[in-house]
Amino acid sequence: MNIGANDPYKHQKSFQGHLFLGSSPENYLWAVLSIFAVTVFGQVLTPHLDLTNIVLIYLLPVLISAVRWGRGPAFLASSLGALAFNFFFVPPIFTFAVADIQHFFTLVVYLLVALVTSTLATKLRDEMHKATQGEQRALALYDLSREIAARSDFDQVLKTFVDKVAQAIDGMAIVLVHDPQTNAMEQIASEGADSFFDKKEYAVARQVLEQGRPAGKGLGIFEGERSLFFFPVRAEDRTLAVLGIRPGGEASSLSPDQTQLVETLSNLAAVIIVRLELAKEAEQAKWLAESERLHRTLLNSISHDFRTPLASIMGAVTSLIDEKDIYTPETRGMFLGTIREEARRMNRFVENLLDMVRLESGTLKLNMKVCDIQDIIGVVLREMRDTLTGHPVKVDIPPDAPSVMADFILIEQVVINLLENAAKYSPPDVPVSISVGVREKDLVLTVANAGPSIPGEEREHVFDKFYRQSSTRHVSGTGLGLFICKGIIEAHGGRIWIDPSPEQGNRFSFSLAAAGEAPDRQNS
Amino acid sequence: MKGEQAMSAQGARILVVDDEKQIRRMLKAALEGYGYDIAEAASGHEGLSQTSIFHPDVVILDLGLPDMDGIEVIERLREWTEVPVIVLSVREHEDDKVRALDAGADDYVTKPFGMGELLARLRAALRRMARSEDEPVLALGELSLDLARRSVTVRGEEVKLTPTEYEVLKYLARKAGRVVTHRQLLLEIWGSNYQEHSQYLRVYIGQLRRKIEADPSQPAYIITEPGVGYRLVAAD
Numbered sequence: 001m002n003i004g005a006n007d008p009y010k011h012q013k014s015f016q017g018h019l020f021l022g023s024s025p026e027n028y029l030w031a032v033l034s035i036f037a038v039t040v041f042g043q044v045l046t047p048h049l050d051l052t053n054i055v056l057i058y059l060l061p062v063l064i065s066a067v068r069w070g071r072g073p074a075f076l077a078s079s080l081g082a083l084a085f086n087f088f089f090v091p092p093i094f095t096f097a098v099a100d101i102q103h104f105f106t107l108v109v110y111l112l113v114a115l116v117t118s119t120l121a122t123k124l125r126d127e128m129h130k131a132t133q134g135e136q137r138a139l140a141l142y143d144l145s146r147e148i149a150a151r152s153d154f155d156q157v158l159k160t161f162v163d164k165v166a167q168a169i170d171g172m173a174i175v176l177v178h179d180p181q182t183n184a185m186e187q188i189a190s191e192g193a194d195s196f197f198d199k200k201e202y203a204v205a206r207q208v209l210e211q212g213r214p215a216g217k218g219l220g221i222f223e224g225e226r227s228l229f230f231f232p233v234r235a236e237d238r239t240l241a242v243l244g245i246r247p248g249g250e251a252s253s254l255s256p257d258q259t260q261l262v263e264t265l266s267n268l269a270a271v272i273i274v275r276l277e278l279a280k281e282a283e284q285a286k287w288l289a290e291s292e293r294l295h296r297t298l299l300n301s302i303s304h305d306f307r308t309p310l311a312s313i314m315g316a317v318t319s320l321i322d323e324k325d326i327y328t329p330e331t332r333g334m335f336l337g338t339i340r341e342e343a344r345r346m347n348r349f350v351e352n353l354l355d356m357v358r359l360e361s362g363t364l365k366l367n368m369k370v371c372d373i374q375d376i377i378g379v380v381l382r383e384m385r386d387t388l389t390g391h392p393v394k395v396d397i398p399p400d401a402p403s404v405m406a407d408f409i410l411i412e413q414v415v416i417n418l419l420e421n422a423a424k425y426s427p428p429d430v431p432v433s434i435s436v437g438v439r440e441k442d443l444v445l446t447v448a449n450a451g452p453s454i455p456g457e458e459r460e461h462v463f464d465k466f467y468r469q470s471s472t473r474h475v476s477g478t479g480l481g482l483f484i485c486k487g488i489i490e491a492h493g494g495r496i497w498i499d500p501s502p503e504q505g506n507r508f509s510f511s512l513a514a515a516g517e518a519p520d521r522q523n524s
Numbered sequence: 525m526k527g528e529q530a531m532s533a534q535g536a537r538i539l540v541v542d543d544e545k546q547i548r549r550m551l552k553a554a555l556e557g558y559g560y561d562i563a564e565a566a567s568g569h570e571g572l573s574q575t576s577i578f579h580p581d582v583v584i585l586d587l588g589l590p591d592m593d594g595i596e597v598i599e600r601l602r603e604w605t606e607v608p609v610i611v612l613s614v615r616e617h618e619d620d621k622v623r624a625l626d627a628g629a630d631d632y633v634t635k636p637f638g639m640g641e642l643l644a645r646l647r648a649a650l651r652r653m654a655r656s657e658d659e660p661v662l663a664l665g666e667l668s669l670d671l672a673r674r675s676v677t678v679r680g681e682e683v684k685l686t687p688t689e690y691e692v693l694k695y696l697a698r699k700a701g702r703v704v705t706h707r708q709l710l711l712e713i714w715g716s717n718y719q720e721h722s723q724y725l726r727v728y729i730g731q732l733r734r735k736i737e738a739d740p741s742q743p744a745y746i747i748t749e750p751g752v753g754y755r756l757v758a759a760d
Contacts, residue, residue: 326561340638347636367618370723373731378743379750395741404727409618409750 014460027069031077032059034223039084051089051103058085062114066121074118082111113406133257137264140168144268146311154276158188161272162243166190166298169258171248175233175269176205177241185209187240201228205242208232212239216254229254231262235270243269297466305349309342343384348416352480356465359487366491370515373401373443376408381414391423394433401436402514410488411512414496417481418447418508426451426505442494442511450505459498473509485510537561538581541571541597542612543590548579551584554639560646568592572600575607575665582649584642586612587620595620595627602628608649612637618751625705625752632703632752644757648701662697665758667736667745669697678736685735688713692728693736696746696756704752729754 038061042054058081086096090103098104144164148214158175172192176185185205196421208215215230233241247254254262280499316335319327327335358364374397382392404411415434422432426449437444454462457478463466463486466479489496491512499507538560540551545566552562563578565571568589575583583601598609610625611632613730616642621632630652631645664670666679674690676683685693696704706722714724729748733740747755 343636369725372726374730374741375726375748377746378741381742382747397741412750 010051023070023072027073028067028076029063030063032080034064035077035080035084037061038081039088040309041087042085046089052106055085055106058082058110059114059117062118063121067119067125070125071118071122073392074122075115078111078114078118081114082107085110096396127369128204130257133261137257137261138169140164140261141264143266154280155188157251157276158269159190159271161265161269162188162190162231165243165245165262168261169245169247169254170263172246174244176209176244177273178209178239180399198301201244205230205244208242209239229262230268232275233266233269235274238274239282240270248498294465302353306346309346309349311341313339337386344387348420349480351413352417352484353411353486355484356480359484359491364410364487364491368405368407370403371406371411372403373397373445376412376415377434377436379412380419384416384419387420388423388432390428392429392431393419394431394435396433396435398436402438402443402510405513405515406492407488411492414485414488414510415445415447417485418510420446421508422449422451422506425449439511441514443514444509444511446507446509448505448507453504454498454506456500459500462498463496482508535559535561536581537563537578538646539563539565539571539574539578539583540610541565541574541583541589542567543567543588544586547586547612551642558643568594568597571597575601575605582606582646582655583607584612584646584721585609587624588614595623598624598627598629606617608652610642610645610649621752622705622707624686626707631701644701652699652702662694663698663701664700664745664756667697667758669694676736679738683735685732689732691726691727693732693756696754700756700758701711701748703753703755707753709753725754 035058038057042057045054045057051289051370062074062077062081065077083096086098086107087094090107091099094343098107108439144161147160158177162173162175174187176187178185186343204215209232212232212234214229216227227247229245229247231243231245243262245254245262247258316338319330320335355364371450376397377397381388381395419432419434426432430450432447432449435446435448437446463482464479465483467483468479485508486496489512492512494510494512496508498508499509539553540555540562541564542548542551543566548564548566552564555562563574563580565574568591568745569586571583571589574580585594585597589597594613598611601607601609608630609628611621611629612635613621613624613632614635614673621634624632632647633642660670660672662671668677669675670677671694676685676693677700678689691713692709695709707719709725709734710718710721714721718724730744731739733743733746737743738743743754745758747757749755
């Protein structure tokens with residue numbers, strides 16, 4: 001790490017700054033040249049003009065120097081003007097002697113007026129300059145806050161921020177956000193600033209973070225060869241991030257105005273980071289509350305939906321164990337049938353629960369194969385034989401129904417859920433129907449029953465998780481079946497819906513993209 | 525391998541390999557009721573040693589064992605014995621079923637299962653050990669295949685099959701009651717270059733169903749085993 005004294009360039013620079021009162025040597029040259037021009041001009045006009053008028057011309061370069069080149073050149077122009085006027089115009093000419101007391105008076109007044117006007121003009125110039133800079137700063141801040149208000153993503157906001165800072169200083173900027181949990185610093189850079197600094201400078205950024213004080217040329221703790229500055233981004237008593245900047249162009253240090261601008265911007269950045277952190281916390285709290293609610297509903301559902309079939313099984317089994325002689329064979333058969341059916345129901349419930357967890361966690365893997373919808377329906381009907389007793393099933397599959405690209409087992413699960421619902425929510429002996437159709441390039445499967453229609457306002461909620469219709473709460477169910485159907489169908493890129501205006505009963509349909517051309521049916 | 529007496533259900537020896545005590549107890553009680561002779565093993569290693577001591581006619585093997593992978597048990601068994609293996613698996617692991625079958629298991633039953641289903645698998649597995657390859661007529665309910673005449677009759681009427689359809693049906697009928705994986709069928713009918721072309725199968729199975737099933741949308745003979753393969757059963 002270089003300390004200021006070892007930096008010859010820095011030393012020279014400050015010396016220059018002192019000698020030339022903040023103006024560059026060229027500006028002094030311009031002041032000298034303007035006096036020279038006025039002298040030549042004056043020589044030309046001497047035959048026609050009075051001396052008191054010629055001295056007025058010498059005020060011109062003083063004013064110009066004050067406005068354009070600053071206080072130093074203006075002073076130089078004033079002094080040189082007085083000397084040149086004396087030397088070239090005041091008799092005796094080509095000497096610095098003054099013969100007439102009147103001319104001496106003219107010279108003194110000229111010098112006084114020149115000095116006063118140049119001071120005033122310089123002040124005016126400085127104020128103008130400050131006003132312009134203030135306006136620029138205000139504009140930069142306004143731009144930044146407007147762009148940031150439009151974004152809520154942490155990284156995006158900080159990217160906007162560094163881009164604005166880079167623009168404001170006409171260089172490059174980088175922000176290193178400190179994560180208190182991991183103690184790591186995440187870096188977000190403006191364009192081209194990715195390879196901003198080396199390991200050593202990274203260590204300086206760390207130091208800035210820990211000490212909360214700026215570093216860089218003229219700022220204190222770190223003065224490297226490169227023009228690199230670090231500012232802490234602070235809120236209350238902690239440092240949230242470090243803003244690193246490298247001014248563009250020739251400038252190797254920051255002007256006080258730039259420093260002030262950067263400090264203002266980093267204050268703004270602190271506000272932004274705090275705001276985003278709060279938003280993140282609020283989001284997390286909301287998510288926690290939501291997942292807690294889901295857990296509660298899930299637990300309620302599990303305890304209810306496991307206990308209902310268990311109650312039937314326990315009732316039937318204990319009846320058979322305790323009093324096996326008082327029941328007729330038909331009653332015993334009924335008990336045993338109940339046990340079998342309730343056990344199956346519990347198994348389906350477990351499958352639905354597992355599917356739900358897989359859908360939610362994103363671990364549902366689709367085993368996509370070309371499937372015949374007829375084959376899927378056949379498997380479902382075989383599996384549901386006992387559940388569907390009492391509900392005649394009408395199947396309508398056109399012989400040219402296209403095959404679909406799908407996960408056989410998951411689509412089977414969807415059809416089972418739809419069919420189970422159709423049977424469950426319709427009175428005994430009411431038929432249910434499965435029909436297959438083609439709509440454009442999609443295959444559409446519809447399961448319909450003739451039971452009581454779901455009221456219009458409830459229809460849009462039937463696919464929600466744990467949603468149960470208010471009028472059918474007495475029917476045992478989980479509120480998961482249709483939610484899972486929707487998840488599975490959407491994972492296949494298909495759509496599932498309920499007929500919005502059935503004349504009677506309910507019609508649930510889903511669509512799946514038809515598979516491409518079936519392979520040639522070789523009749524070998 | 526046992527002699528002739530093992531071929532009938534009466535007295536056939538069954539080894540149940542499952543780490544769940546309740547399942548073993550239930551299977552033992554139920555199967556003994558049907559006249560089978562039962563031995564139990566609670567782990568893969570115990571199952572392997574019991575197989576060499578007990579000489580079962582069928583092994584019922586749970587895939588989820590505590591000490592070793594069920595697939596590995598099958599592979600180790602197949603190193604020295606052709607004893608039929610019926611795998612017990614849960615629905616979530618479809619791939620395991622196929623892997624078990626390809627490793628040499630004969631059939632599978634998904635937990636939870638009905639006893640009727642397990643008994644049917646057991647009988648089919650025992651039949652494999654009894655059936656001779658050159659039986660001239662294979663009959664399943666109202667479906668019969670006359671292998672000598674290459675003719676197929678269903679519900680008293682002869683049906684015309686293409687040569688490939690006939691080969692598919694014959695292979696299924698030879699293994700009647702047992703699951704046949706896609707891969708096994710493809711290997712048998714089309715050879716090793718077509719192992720991945722299960723769409724061929726889908727097409728031929730569809731055609732066969734249209735010819736032999738009373739209602740192709742609710743097949744009674746050729747049953748699809750989702751994700752695994754097909755099974756030819758006697759229509760009920």
